[in-house]
Amino acid sequence: MKSKIIAVLNDIRPEFDFNEPVDNFIEAGMLDSFDLVTLVTSLDEVFEISIDGTDILPENFSNIESILNLLNKYSK
Amino acid sequence: MDLYFKDKEITGMLVILPSNEIYFEEEMENYNFSTAKSLKLKAALGLNKRRVVQEGVCASDLAIKGLDYLFSNGKLVKEEIDALLFVTQSPDYIMPPTSNVIQGHFNLKQDMICLDINQGCAGFIVGVNQAFMLLDQSSISKVVLINADVLSPKVSKRDRNSNPLIGDAASITIIEKTSNRTEIFGSIKMDGKGAFSLQIPAGGAKLPISANTSEMLEDVSGNFRSKENLVMKGDDVFNFVQAEVPPMIESLLNMAKIDKDVVDYYMFHQPNKFMLNKVADKIGVNRGKMPSNIVENFGNSSGVTIPIVTWFNVADEIKEKRLKICFSGFGVGLTWASLLMDVGPLSFCEMIEY
Numbered sequence: 299m300k301s302k303i304i305a306v307l308n309d310i311r312p313e314f315d316f317n318e319p320v321d322n323f324i325e326a327g328m329l330d331s332f333d334l335v336t337l338v339t340s341l342d343e344v345f346e347i348s349i350d351g352t353d354i355l356p357e358n359f360s361n362i363e364s365i366l367n368l369l370n371k372y373s374k
Numbered sequence: 375m376d377l378y379f380k381d382k383e384i385t386g387m388l389v390i391l392p393s394n395e396i397y398f399e400e401e402m403e404n405y406n407f408s409t410a411k412s413l414k415l416k417a418a419l420g421l422n423k424r425r426v427v428q429e430g431v432c433a434s435d436l437a438i439k440g441l442d443y444l445f446s447n448g449k450l451v452k453e454e455i456d457a458l459l460f461v462t463q464s465p466d467y468i469m470p471p472t473s474n475v476i477q478g479h480f481n482l483k484q485d486m487i488c489l490d491i492n493q494g495c496a497g498f499i500v501g502v503n504q505a506f507m508l509l510d511q512s513s514i515s516k517v518v519l520i521n522a523d524v525l526s527p528k529v530s531k532r533d534r535n536s537n538p539l540i541g542d543a544a545s546i547t548i549i550e551k552t553s554n555r556t557e558i559f560g561s562i563k564m565d566g567k568g569a570f571s572l573q574i575p576a577g578g579a580k581l582p583i584s585a586n587t588s589e590m591l592e593d594v595s596g597n598f599r600s601k602e603n604l605v606m607k608g609d610d611v612f613n614f615v616q617a618e619v620p621p622m623i624e625s626l627l628n629m630a631k632i633d634k635d636v637v638d639y640y641m642f643h644q645p646n647k648f649m650l651n652k653v654a655d656k657i658g659v660n661r662g663k664m665p666s667n668i669v670e671n672f673g674n675s676s677g678v679t680i681p682i683v684t685w686f687n688v689a690d691e692i693k694e695k696r697l698k699i700c701f702s703g704f705g706v707g708l709t710w711a712s713l714l715m716d717v718g719p720l721s722f723c724e725m726i727e728y
Contacts, residue, residue, distance in 0.1 A: 310414065331608060331609050332415050332534075332595075333411075335415065335418045335648055336417075336418045339417075348651075348652070348655040349652075350616075350652075350655075350656060351612070351615070351649070351653065351655075352616045352617055354616070355613070
């Protein structure tokens with residue numbers, strides 16, 4: 299799951315390396331609010347889920363760990 | 375607040391769209407972002423083309439064109455209009471009310487009510503609610519509701535948050551008493567603590583237009599706009615819609631004691647495809663029942679999007695038969711409002727171009 303998430307992130311912002319450990323993608327300027335729209339759309343497609351609109355908060359996408367925690371909510 | 379109306383109905387709907395069309399790609403170079411990033415956003419939000427007026431065209435011009443069409447084609451009789459509601463955030467003047475200007479233009483009777491309402495994305499629902507309340511008067515049998523907004527001149531061309539979304543349009547909805555036994559369920563809520571989530575800061579009494587207010591400033595996301603431009607806190611609006619609209623719809627369905635699948639269509643305001651798909655998923659309705667194809671074809675024209683989404687998707691069907699429709703609008707105010715009602719067969723549901 300982690301490698302798929304990194305692949306999605308690298309596709310959205312290819313100028314950054316999402317394999318590197320980062321505390322907060324948004325504070326580091328690697329993702330902005332528009333990227334979150336693209337990211338959620340891609341995660342929905344890749345993992346065949348629909349992330350709840352109320353879960354689309356910056357803190358749920360701040361790093362790989364937080365994204366993993368979010369996706370685990372939707373794992374069947 | 376729950377609302378309940380009976381023995382009233384919508385009998386006709388006309389949409390007026392500017393003929394001028396702008397494609398997303400034509401404006402990409404205005405934005406301070408890479409082409410690749412802009413195109414990804416285009417796909418995610420469902421952006422494509424939008425309709426905006428030529429310079430100098432006002433909301434009242436679109437409305438007058440529509441009314442002239444209805445009068446000329448025998449679809450509306452001047453003498454039968456007991457109230458004219460004009461819902462807009464882009465009035466012709468600070469004073470007088472645009473509804474009075476339109477009344478004077480057509481030399482409508484004096485024995486009627488003209489009323490301007492300052493509302494945006496929930497403006498169709500607010501206007502219909504107001505019409506229903508007026509129709510409780512014995513002297514009022516027919517209300518003409520005009521939703522019209524020309525906001526494109528107020529949006530910075532260098533603001534990727536808002537410019538690719540915004541459209542101009544007007545609609546005219548006829549609302550009447552009926553001898554048919556109708557039950558209409560409604561809900562409306564407001565939260566002024568979020569009033570500045572969608573705003574045009576300058577131009578009113580609080581901050582009059584000046585040399586300072588026209589200065590273009592860059593925000594943290596790389597967008598440029600002045601205080602005379604529309605500014606939207608997109609994240610706040612998105613979160614508000616996702617948190618508040620689905621429970622309102624659930625409450626409305628409970629009040630009407632019907633299952634969500636009994637509703638033929640969910641005709642919602644059209645902020646963008648992404649937001650609507652998330653709302654549909656949360657409510658648990660098939661995305662096909664909640665059309666989200668207006669921003670990509672015409673842009674987001676504030677309170678006019680509900681008539682547009684209805685015309686664009688079910689014009690033929692709604693002229694032939696009665697449909698159970700859930701309408702919902704949400705945005706500036708903050709305001710969110712919904713109606714659950716039967717609509718049709720309409721005497722007209724069509725579009726003309728300006």
